[in-house]
Amino acid sequence: MEYQRAVDLMSTVKVSYGDISAEVKKSALQDLQDHQEQSRKLSEDESNLPALQAAYRTILRGLGEDTERQGLARTPLRAARAMQFLTKGYHESVFDTLNDAIFDEDHDEMVIVKDTDMFSLCEHHLVPFYGKVHIGYLPRKKVVGLSKLARIVEIYSRRLQVQERLSKQIAVAIFEALQPEGVAVVIEATHMCMVMRGVQKINSRTVTSTMLGVFREDPKTREEFLSLIKSS
Amino acid sequence: MTGGRVPTVRHKAEATSHHHQPGISFRPTRKSDFADTVQQQVKHRRRQPASMNGVCNQSMVTGVTDFQRFNGFAEHPAESKKAMGQRALDTSRKESEDESKLPALEAAYVTILRGLGENTDRQGLLKTPLRAAKAMQFLTKGYHETVYDILNDAIFDENHEEMVIVKDIDMFSLCEHHLVPFFGKVHIGYIPSKKVVGLSKLARVVEIYSRRLQVQERLTKQIAMAISEALQPIGVAVVIEAAHMCMVMRGVQKMNSRTVTSAMLGMFRDDPKTREEFLALTKNK
Numbered sequence: 001m002e003y004q005r006a007v008d009l010m011s012t013v014k015v016s017y018g019d020i021s022a023e024v025k026k027s028a029l030q031d032l033q034d035h036q037e038q039s040r041k042l043s044e045d046e047s048n049l050p051a052l053q054a055a056y057r058t059i060l061r062g063l064g065e066d067t068e069r070q071g072l073a074r075t076p077l078r079a080a081r082a083m084q085f086l087t088k089g090y091h092e093s094v095f096d097t098l099n100d101a102i103f104d105e106d107h108d109e110m111v112i113v114k115d116t117d118m119f120s121l122c123e124h125h126l127v128p129f130y131g132k133v134h135i136g137y138l139p140r141k142k143v144v145g146l147s148k149l150a151r152i153v154e155i156y157s158r159r160l161q162v163q164e165r166l167s168k169q170i171a172v173a174i175f176e177a178l179q180p181e182g183v184a185v186v187i188e189a190t191h192m193c194m195v196m197r198g199v200q201k202i203n204s205r206t207v208t209s210t211m212l213g214v215f216r217e218d219p220k221t222r223e224e225f226l227s228l229i230k231s232s
Numbered sequence: 233m234t235g236g237r238v239p240t241v242r243h244k245a246e247a248t249s250h251h252h253q254p255g256i257s258f259r260p261t262r263k264s265d266f267a268d269t270v271q272q273q274v275k276h277r278r279r280q281p282a283s284m285n286g287v288c289n290q291s292m293v294t295g296v297t298d299f300q301r302f303n304g305f306a307e308h309p310a311e312s313k314k315a316m317g318q319r320a321l322d323t324s325r326k327e328s329e330d331e332s333k334l335p336a337l338e339a340a341y342v343t344i345l346r347g348l349g350e351n352t353d354r355q356g357l358l359k360t361p362l363r364a365a366k367a368m369q370f371l372t373k374g375y376h377e378t379v380y381d382i383l384n385d386a387i388f389d390e391n392h393e394e395m396v397i398v399k400d401i402d403m404f405s406l407c408e409h410h411l412v413p414f415f416g417k418v419h420i421g422y423i424p425s426k427k428v429v430g431l432s433k434l435a436r437v438v439e440i441y442s443r444r445l446q447v448q449e450r451l452t453k454q455i456a457m458a459i460s461e462a463l464q465p466i467g468v469a470v471v472i473e474a475a476h477m478c479m480v481m482r483g484v485q486k487m488n489s490r491t492v493t494s495a496m497l498g499m500f501r502d503d504p505k506t507r508e509e510f511l512a513l514t515k516n517k
Binding site: 090 | 360
């Protein structure tokens with residue numbers, strides 16, 4: 001019901017973007033994106049709180065804690081609100097965020113926004129993972145406001161995510177909106193589910209990347225991007 | 233330092249010189265101010281709901297039920313190392329019960345996922361309630377364990393009275409207010425009084441207390457008091473520097489901020505030079 005509305009909305013929106021590269025059309029990723037964008041309305045958040053609070057109270061009791069003690073009395077409410085904040089990407093759509101800030105500019109050199117802090121939730125354990133995102137694109141007469149790249153990262157990272165999918169969604173979103181020559185996204189993150197539990201390897205990091213367009217085809221372009229995002 | 237004399241707890245009636253008086257200094261709580269004998273103190277504490285939290289906050293905490301506190305422990309002998317009331321939350325959860333609690337936790341997580349607008353039937357989320365419940369149980373496994381069980385074997389008599397420091401112990405805990413992780417490093421130092429403890433045991437004490445729903449201040453104090461009780465050293469110092477995801481990922485969203493808390497007991501509290509030496513030795517880089 002909700003999802004159908006979201007899908008309808010997305011399909012009307014897609015028309016205005018015109019040509020979309022064949023490789024990103026009709027993929028399972030696209031499907032997922034359609035279902036997730038705006039699958040939750042901001043106005044409904046308040047009404048969902050009681051159910052979330054009750055769930056958190058059950059969890060606290062099941063863990064052997066005493067929910068009446070002072071430190072935990074309002075924790076179910078705070079935890080529910082925190083969780084809603086950490087998944088607020090479900091409210092937002094790229095279309096709304098980007099639509100105003102695309103400018104015609106006669107620039108066809110690489111544009112990179114690097115070291116964007118990213119915080120997300122692992123969808124498998126509901127434990128945070130965080131790191132840095134580096135985005136680069138080669139515009140084709142259309143540039144986007146720089147902070148909008150960071151906002152795209154926010155939209156997609158404030159969800160239950162898998163790092164691979166996150167980097168792909170960011171790349172695909174930019175690709176769709178600007179139709180540039182190429183897009184590259186690299187994410188380097190620390191997964192708390194690996195650090196705090198499980199294997200407990202503290203210094204390990206996961207790096208995923210998505211290269212679209214000329215970044216995928218031309219190794220020299222890719223090399224230039226990778227050397228520019230290397231930290232000093 | 234508060235003015236006036238503060239009472240010290242003596243676990244064993246030993247004839248020791250005034251300088252090397254082992255034990256913990258309390259700031260006076262409401263009723264226990266001048267309880268002279270240990271018996272009196274223990275008896276008094278049993279009248280109060282003596283959870284660790286209550287001792288640390290200097291306030292009455294009525295949250296912990298008597299059932300939890302006395303579950304399995306009928307009498308508390310005066311000489312017992314457990315006399316601090318730590319056992320209020322220690323073993324409030326039995327490891328064998330974890331499996332049976334999973335279904336309830338899973339159902340709660342399914343509610344949460346749906347309430348957040350996600351589709352619980354999609355492939356990535358199918359087993360998430362189970363994984364998240366197990367993860368949560370792991371991250372709060374400190375409720376299973378007691379310091380007494382872990383430390384009791386590894387205390388050795390050693391004629392050493394210089395500072396011993398174990399620093400840069402990685403610590404991961406859960407904020408009890410938002411159920412979001414906070415993590416950082418713990419530095420522990422103590423001056424033994426004829427008794428040293430196995431070094432990894434200090435890290436294990438950190439583990440027990442950090443794998444719970446915690447507040448950083450309380451965590452620091454609990455670690456310091458546990459070591460203090462177990463070894464009766466001349467002094468104990470614990471410093472924790474942590475990053476709180478509840479501040480970094482949400483709320484104010486300040487990436488680089490760190491919270492530092494410390495607990496200084498015994499000689500570290502009384503003597504500024506000792507404290508200074510500890511802080512200088514644990515300074516990083």
